[in-house]
Amino acid sequence: MRGGLSLHSMQLQEISELYHSPLIELVRRAAKVHVERFPAGGIQPSTLLSIKTGGCPEDCSYCPQSAHYKTGVTKTGLMEVDEVLKAAKVAKADGATRFCMGAAWREIRDGSEFDQVLDMVSEVAKLDLEVCCTLGLLSKNQAARLKQAGLDFYNHNLDTSRAYYEKVVQTRTYADRLDTIANVRAAGLAVCTGGILGLGESHDDRIAFISELIHLQPIPESITINTLVPFAGTPLAGQVAMDPLDVVRVVASLRILCPESMIRLSAGRMALSTESQFLCFLSGANSIFLGEKLLTSPNAKRHDDEVLLDKLGMQFQAAVHEPHDRA
Numbered sequence: 001m002r003g004g005l006s007l008h009s010m011q012l013q014e015i016s017e018l019y020h021s022p023l024i025e026l027v028r029r030a031a032k033v034h035v036e037r038f039p040a041g042g043i044q045p046s047t048l049l050s051i052k053t054g055g056c057p058e059d060c061s062y063c064p065q066s067a068h069y070k071t072g073v074t075k076t077g078l079m080e081v082d083e084v085l086k087a088a089k090v091a092k093a094d095g096a097t098r099f100c101m102g103a104a105w106r107e108i109r110d111g112s113e114f115d116q117v118l119d120m121v122s123e124v125a126k127l128d129l130e131v132c133c134t135l136g137l138l139s140k141n142q143a144a145r146l147k148q149a150g151l152d153f154y155n156h157n158l159d160t161s162r163a164y165y166e167k168v169v170q171t172r173t174y175a176d177r178l179d180t181i182a183n184v185r186a187a188g189l190a191v192c193t194g195g196i197l198g199l200g201e202s203h204d205d206r207i208a209f210i211s212e213l214i215h216l217q218p219i220p221e222s223i224t225i226n227t228l229v230p231f232a233g234t235p236l237a238g239q240v241a242m243d244p245l246d247v248v249r250v251v252a253s254l255r256i257l258c259p260e261s262m263i264r265l266s267a268g269r270m271a272l273s274t275e276s277q278f279l280c281f282l283s284g285a286n287s288i289f290l291g292e293k294l295l296t297s298p299n300a301k302r303h304d305d306e307v308l309l310d311k312l313g314m315q316f317q318a319a320v321h322e323p324h325d326r327a
């Protein structure tokens, strides 16, 4: 206790002071932390593949893949291992060092489809790519089997603050998400988690979201920051775009509080100007997705990314954290 505040609220207050500090000071501080730990100008190129698209039973109000909304996304079954391997080889040839496979599932179910995903993971791992999956909720045993297959990271986002979460998702709880992250950690996988900014949350929600991330022990190796891509048909289709300088605030605060973590500027990058992306990189974002598609939405064009990095004097670089032991 300090000044009559509980430790938790005091930490929130400290995060709040950091988050609300003058932007120029916040960015300068974050940039200093960043260059002390990471190669200046380096950015990890990643690729994303939707291995099972649409028809998801969850009601996440931002997501075009939810079966609750009419968004025009075509539902597909689980991809064949060969097709995934082909895509991973293309990604590697295009320079990606990380390959992330996403499925529109609420949770992993044991059975032939999970076995198929395990095969995908082991085949992609053989290409010496950093391998990440995002497949929904999972058990300890499923996490251990993914680790055994050669998975490096599991992505499972907290998405926003605990309080705001129930305003955007009704079909599962924040505690469900935290349980999955704990199962991922228990299996010895690296944790990739983060969220979406611009859902209509307040500054206090963003501060609470940052607090949730930094209180995961250990701090996640990988933090993914999406900004809402509004999709017609979803409840958040008409959401007003957020101030890009607030994205910078979140990235810079996270860089200072999580000095060792990779910070990935993920969905929504296309809506950010060159200048806003530059400020995010300066503040510590050090990974982007390459390729013309994310899961279902368009992504920046490769040529445009090359022009962007060239203008900024930045370079694509290999993974910073070595892929985990695949013994």
Ligand code: SAM
Residues within 6 Å of the ligand: 062, 063, 064, 065, 102, 103, 104, 105, 106, 134, 135, 136, 137, 155, 156, 157, 159, 195, 196, 226, 227, 228, 229, 230, 231, 267, 268, 295
């Ligand atoms: N179904 C799994 C799950 O929810 O964990 C994995 C796939 S899900 C599409 C992965 C993440 O994509 C979500 O947690 C969310 O952060 C992000 N996402 C989904 N729709 C988005 C949108 N419209 N804009 C930005 N990010 C989005």
Ligand code: DTB
Residues within 6 Å of the ligand: 048, 064, 100, 102, 134, 155, 157, 194, 195, 224, 225, 226, 229, 266, 267, 294, 295, 296, 297, 298
């Ligand atoms: C994450 O945080 N962002 C990526 C990845 N994890 C799987 C997904 C972004 C999805 C954007 C919406 C779409 O393309 O459907």
Ligand code: SF4
Residues within 6 Å of the ligand: 056, 057, 058, 059, 060, 063, 064, 065, 066, 067, 103, 104, 105, 106, 136
């Ligand atoms: Fe399903 Fe994931 Fe989309 Fe939610 S975010 S609807 S769980 S695919």
